[in-house]
Amino acid sequence: MTAVTERPELEIGKSRRRKEDQHLITGRTTWTDNMTLPGMLHLAILRSPMAHATITSIDVSEALKRPGVVAAFTGQDFAETQGNLPCAWPVTPDMVNPGAPSLAMTQVNHVGEAVAVIGARTKVAAQDALEAIDVEYEPLEPVLNMEAALVEGSPLVHPNTTSNKSYTWVFEAGAAGTGQPIDDALANAEVTLKRRFIQQRLIPAFMEPRSTVVQPIGNGVLVHSSTQIPHILRTMLALTLGIAEHEVRVVAPDVGGGFGGKIPVTPEEVITTLMARKLGKPCKFTESRSESLMTAHHGRDQIQDITITAKKDGTVTGLDVHLFADMGAYLRLVGPGVPVLGAFMFNSIYKFPAYRFTCDGVFTTKTPTDAYRGAGRPEATFAIERIMDELAAELGLDPMELRRKNWIKHEEFPFTTVCGLTYDTGNYEAATDKALELIGWDALRAEQAERRERQDPVQLGLGISTFTEMCGLAPSRVLGSLAYGAGGWEAASVRMLATGKVEVVTGSSAHGQGHETAFSQIVADRLGVAFEDVVIIHGDTQSSPKGLDTYGSRSLAVGGTAIVKAADKVIEKARKIAAHLLEANEDDLDFEAGSFTVKGSPGSAVSIGEVAFATFMAHNLPDGVEPSLDSDAVYDPTNFSFPHGTHLCAMDVDTETGMTKIRKYVCVDDIGNPINPLIIEGQVHGGLAQGIAQAMFEEAVFDDAGNLTTGTFVDYTLPSAADLPSFTTDRTVSPSTDNPLGVKGVGEAGTIASTPAVVNAVVDALRPFGVTDVQMPMTPERVWRAVHSGDADRAPGGTNAYGGASTSTSDGGAR
Amino acid sequence: MKIELTVDGDMVSDDVEPRMLLVQYLREKLGKTGTVIGCDTSNCGACTVHLDGTSVKSCNVLAVQADGCEVTTIEGLAQDGELHPVQAAFHECHALQCGFCTPGMIMQSVDLLNDNPKPSEEEIRLGLEGNLCRCTGYQNIVKSVQAAAGASS
Numbered sequence: 009m010t011a012v013t014e015r016p017e018l019e020i021g022k023s024r025r026r027k028e029d030q031h032l033i034t035g036r037t038t039w040t041d042n043m044t045l046p047g048m049l050h051l052a053i054l055r056s057p058m059a060h061a062t063i064t065s066i067d068v069s070e071a072l073k074r075p076g077v078v079a080a081f082t083g084q085d086f087a088e089t090q091g092n093l094p095c096a097w098p099v100t101p102d103m104v105n106p107g108a109p110s111l112a113m114t115q116v117n118h119v120g121e122a123v124a125v126i127g128a129r130t131k132v133a134a135q136d137a138l139e140a141i142d143v144e145y146e147p148l149e150p151v152l153n154m155e156a157a158l159v160e161g162s163p164l165v166h167p168n169t170t171s172n173k174s175y176t177w178v179f180e181a182g183a184a185g186t187g188q189p190i191d192d193a194l195a196n197a198e199v200t201l202k203r204r205f206i207q208q209r210l211i212p213a214f215m216e217p218r219s220t221v222v223q224p225i226g227n228g229v230l231v232h233s234s235t236q237i238p239h240i241l242r243t244m245l246a247l248t249l250g251i252a253e254h255e256v257r258v259v260a261p262d263v264g265g266g267f268g269g270k271i272p273v274t275p276e277e278v279i280t281t282l283m284a285r286k287l288g289k290p291c292k293f294t295e296s297r298s299e300s301l302m303t304a305h306h307g308r309d310q311i312q313d314i315t316i317t318a319k320k321d322g323t324v325t326g327l328d329v330h331l332f333a334d335m336g337a338y339l340r341l342v343g344p345g346v347p348v349l350g351a352f353m354f355n356s357i358y359k360f361p362a363y364r365f366t367c368d369g370v371f372t373t374k375t376p377t378d379a380y381r382g383a384g385r386p387e388a389t390f391a392i393e394r395i396m397d398e399l400a401a402e403l404g405l406d407p408m409e410l411r412r413k414n415w416i417k418h419e420e421f422p423f424t425t426v427c428g429l430t431y432d433t434g435n436y437e438a439a440t441d442k443a444l445e446l447i448g449w450d451a452l453r454a455e456q457a458e459r460r461e462r463q464d465p466v467q468l469g470l471g472i473s474t475f476t477e478m479c480g481l482a483p484s485r486v487l488g489s490l491a492y493g494a495g496g497w498e499a500a501s502v503r504m505l506a507t508g509k510v511e512v513v514t515g516s517s518a519h520g521q522g523h524e525t526a527f528s529q530i531v532a533d534r535l536g537v538a539f540e541d542v543v544i545i546h547g548d549t550q551s552s553p554k555g556l557d558t559y560g561s562r563s564l565a566v567g568g569t570a571i572v573k574a575a576d577k578v579i580e581k582a583r584k585i586a587a588h589l590l591e592a593n594e595d596d597l598d599f600e601a602g603s604f605t606v607k608g609s610p611g612s613a614v615s616i617g618e619v620a621f622a623t624f625m626a627h628n629l630p631d632g633v634e635p636s637l638d639s640d641a642v643y644d645p646t647n648f649s650f651p652h653g654t655h656l657c658a659m660d661v662d663t664e665t666g667m668t669k670i671r672k673y674v675c676v677d678d679i680g681n682p683i684n685p686l687i688i689e690g691q692v693h694g695g696l697a698q699g700i701a702q703a704m705f706e707e708a709v710f711d712d713a714g715n716l717t718t719g720t721f722v723d724y725t726l727p728s729a730a731d732l733p734s735f736t737t738d739r740t741v742s743p744s745t746d747n748p749l750g751v752k753g754v755g756e757a758g759t760i761a762s763t764p765a766v767v768n769a770v771v772d773a774l775r776p777f778g779v780t781d782v783q784m785p786m787t788p789e790r791v792w793r794a795v796h797s798g799d800a801d802r803a804p805g806g807t808n809a810y811g812g813a814s815t816s817t818s819d820g821g822a823r
Numbered sequence: 824m825k826i827e828l829t830v831d832g833d834m835v836s837d838d839v840e841p842r843m844l845l846v847q848y849l850r851e852k853l854g855k856t857g858t859v860i861g862c863d864t865s866n867c868g869a870c871t872v873h874l875d876g877t878s879v880k881s882c883n884v885l886a887v888q889a890d891g892c893e894v895t896t897i898e899g900l901a902q903d904g905e906l907h908p909v910q911a912a913f914h915e916c917h918a919l920q921c922g923f924c925t926p927g928m929i930m931q932s933v934d935l936l937n938d939n940p941k942p943s944e945e946e947i948r949l950g951l952e953g954n955l956c957r958c959t960g961y962q963n964i965v966k967s968v969q970a971a972a973g974a975s976s
Contacts, residue, residue, distance in 0.1 A: 025915060029914045033914055035858065035926050039859060041860075042857075132840075213957060214923075215921065215955065215958075229963055264859075265923060297864070298864075445898065519921055694920060694957070695960075697960035720864045721862070721955065722864050728951070728952045728961075729964065732948075732954040735960065758960075
């Protein structure tokens with residue numbers, strides 16, 4: 009027994025440098041593509057050059073004669089085994105899911121769809137042999153425009169359906185009993201404003217191309233994959249391919265980013281598994297960047313028709329949202345649910361009494377869509393923050409005053425919204441006031457007025473986004489009510505080693521987020537051990553057997569809470585043994601800073617490390633107590649978490665050239681209690697970059713034949729360091745009351761919030777020119793056209809900037 | 824074709840196909856998997872290494888072009904167990920998240936500082952234009968280059 013030592017400095021709140029970094033900065037990495045195994049075959053996949061066609065014949069015989077080629081197969085060869093890629097979110101009972109084979113069977117439905125696979129002794133041998141596969145296609149008409157696709161008589165993407173509509177999902181607050189009927193609000197409105205906004209198609213574009221290595225072992229497989237979801241992948245591979253779940257082990261080693269892009273079960277994971285099992289050899293498939301951009305799922309792609317009603321004084325009375333959401337050619341793992349995740353967020357921070365949300369999920373002959381950072385909430389935030397600006401302009405009100413008039417006041421929390429969600433905490437006033445001060449709002453407004461007055465060719469625009477989002481996915485019961493095919497819990501184990509070191513097993517699976525560092529800080533404080541004495545184990549279904557992985561800003565609020573609960577169980581187990589060692593009553597023990605002390609007898613103490621050692625020795629334990637402190641917990645959250653914040657953008661807009669430049673970007677985010685401010689800032693910076701990229705730079709464009717014309721990093725323009733400014737980030741803290749750490753998610757906030765702030769800034773600059781919208785991405789051409797077009801309502805997209813290639817959807821669809 | 828070169832201080836010699844890229848040679852023949860491939864159009868810079876002391880995108884150099892040259896990869900940057908100041912700054916300033924762009928980003932930053940030991944923020948941003956990162960928004964990368972520049976003065 010030792011004397012009580014000084015309480016160690018608290019870890020939570022410290023900007024700890026990351027534990028993850030050492031191997032990443034020295035090149036000692038474990039990316040899946042780094043793996044080489046004895047006898048391993050390399051795969052190459054032949055992909056459809058047609059958007060829509062019947063396969064009339066495939067002949068792989070010539071490819072088999074090429075040097076180094078071991079096998080070549082088509083979809084037909086796996087007809088009995090490949091099944092369909094899983095879609096775990098049938099959002100309505102009558103949702104149409106036509107099926108999604110990993111290798112095409114008789115028809116291809118998007119450019120890039122896998123048609124045949126070659127296994128060879130080297131990667132180049134496999135790739136070289138692709139040209140020897142002979143495929144004949146009978147072209148079908150491509151289906152590229154969502155609205156046209158829904159018109160009676162449109163060509164069908166899938167021959168086994170009767171319409172290109174997968175589903176219609178509706179929420180109406182009046183019917184749900186959470187608000188007033190939307191029809192009344194529409195009928196009685198003093199002011200009604202309608203706008204159509206286009207969420208262009210985006211590509212997650214994680215930096216590490218996806219890679220999968222599958223080793224056949226006995227009746228099962230060991231799968232290494234660049235995935236966000238090792239646990240879900242395990243279950244889904246078992247269900248899809250009929251392998252016993254306990255014979256499937258999935259490892260996500262170092263994973264180079266995901267942003268939702270590594271959420272689904274992919275055709276390539278299934279194909280690699282099929283090949284490894286069929287050939288009895290380890291197989292590896294690594295995609296090229298072009299393959300990744302063409303075939304890894306895309307995100308966003310919605311047409312948003314928004315109607316807002318208000319009183320003349322600016323009080324909002326109703327919001328009616330209709331979406332067309334492009335599913336692409338197939339339903340991926342959670343693709344249909346992505347727009348539905350936005351359903352409860354269009355009302356955002358405002359007190360709408362009436363609300364309706366309707367979404368049509370539509371099939372087209374384009375790359376399938378699924379989650380991309382924010383998944384549903386960026387779309388919702390964009391629409392509401394854009395239309396609040398338009399309403400302010402319509403009513404001649406200041407856009408921030410309109411927001412203040414309608415948002416939930418600090419003293420009104422907890423607040424139940426028109427969607428029935430209960431926002432636990434928030435302080436929109438505080439975040440906004442801080443942001444306005446940081447950017448110097450009044451001075452910028454004065455400058456804007458002055459530059460307008462003297463008709464400066466470079467105009468200044470000021471954009472606002474006062475956002476909230478729902479994350480920390482998610483209470484299992486709520487997911488059940490939305491027909492989601494899984495729960496929303498997370499699992500953790502905390503194991504005390506004999507020497508007092510701590511192993512923490514988590515079911516969340518990081519791919520850049522810094523879990524090892526943040527979770528270590530949490531455990532260090534909870535157990536009173538050193539930060540360095542904690543190791544985080546994750547990303548392998550054998551060592552972390554239970555989990556629901558990483559997406560939806562859930563890891564800290566849900567996974568972190570599971571760890572806290574497991575650590576608390578360790579403490580309770582240790583308490584019994586400590587009481588025995590201290591010859592005291594359990595109830596008389598305090599546990600603080602890693603030591604048990606007897607109340608009123610401060611000299612006598614035993615540390616949790618000493619209890620761990622005593623437990624390991626097991627020589628002197630109380631009767632009936634098992635010699636282990638190790639504990640598990642599975643935590644199912646009681647609510648979502650609701651981060652919020654105020655993002656402000658000051659933008660210089662050259663009305664003569666259309667060039668735009670962010671002059672200053674300030675955001676004040678409220679994500680509850682900060683665990684590691686350094687990591688939080690990093691998450692916000694990266695999120696901002698992606699949200700700004702949607703506003704200014706990125707779009708997946710298809711030509712009239714359904715070819716992706718932005719299929720490389722030459723054309724799909726991720727911003728570089730030279731394209732972005734330094735951001736000013738700050739925080740307010742309204743701790744969540746729904747979890748013991750008081751935390752909210754931060755992974756998606758920057759992306760969700762920033763896009764409308766940037767677009768609002770450009771539109772604000774150009775309002776004197778009669779501009780009310782500029783379609784994203786706001787290329788210089790589009791901005792110039794918005795200024796110079798007589799009909800400046802909408803800048804037509806996709807002309808010169810895209811080599812003349814565009815579709816009606818990328819142009820904004822029918823007006 | 825037979826090539827002979829120095830990679831991270833070690834002499835190596837191999838027969839390679841004339842079409843083999845330097846990055847393939849590093850990864851597939853030498854097992855130098857610290858250098859990674861992020862694209863196929865020389866845009867992302869993830870594969871950046873030093874060839875005779877200057878940064879190159881190793882997907883844009885044939886292995887045979889490196890014959891007789893000295894190649895330094897991310898794996899050879901730390902000396903005697905001491906991190907290079909740029910590596911240390913990346914850690915200190917949280918300039919990496921997933922870490923996939925990091926080898927290339929660090930190699931390019933080292934080259935940038937070799938050319939311009941005291942770069943302005945704008946010079947850093949322009950100097951890193953050929954290296955893409957999807958995680959960090961670049962802010963902490965820029966900061967770490969500034970920090971490394973300060974540290975080496």
